[in-house]
Amino acid sequence: RSAEAFFTEVLDQTGDGFVEWPDLAAMARELATRLDLEEPAETRLYSAFADWWRELQAELDTDGDGRVSRDEYARAVPSLAGPALIRVAEVLFDVTDTDGNGVIDEAEYRALFRTGFHRTPEGTAHEGYTRGAFVRDFLAFMTGRRRSTPYDPLLADA
Template structure:
């Protein structure tokens, strides 16, 4: 059963994926997000660009197979939430695909390739997903636990995992889409 915080994050994630705002997501929405991430680095090599496309295509296939109950090639908000709820309860590996997406997103935003993200690089992720960068400040503060101005790409991947799986309001994932009500 999805908790309130998870539902809020799932709704927010759906909103970021629904590029057209038509209350459906489809493969084109996922490809637009992958393409926007490719623009983060003008010098992005072909390997990473292809990895972004392939990872987002694979993520779409996981979502489509799990959620497109009527087979129309589109997923509604309700189908998306139900698929995540079922995936979390029935298949622990389900969320691994989302974590893989988070890893490739972090790699795309890691402009200097050091395996760490700074405030600017986190803001790039927010911009690529059309999420208000003002929300990134508290997320960054929670991720940068030692105050050195950086956090690892692994910590980012865990935050994305937590967006869908955690009910802990103290995590960075709890504030990733804005203040916790």
């Protein structure tokens, strides 16, 4: 999908043609609700999204109006996976991995994505979602580089 389509379908939660803090806060709220987070996990997630917002503003808001337009976003797509977005992915992994074993198991996956693991062709269940794989997939999705069956509905309607 194009950067413009990703911007409209996922990032611009309010539908006003810009990304601002309320758009990212809506994403954080959706994730916190899905995972039924309590303090301090909820605060960690919101803080990570707030840091990402500040990074987006600093890097992409070229006209200084305090928000990111679709055009500003599309021009910057190649450089979007900055430290703050990586931190969002890491925090999301941590709060999803409720047993702290370093792998998102099937129940944790279902809580986040509201769907089960995909089955392999042999019919065996996926063993888990490692931190590295999760962060890589989240970054690829959030920078608009790749569609993702579980991620598409996760934030598109937050």
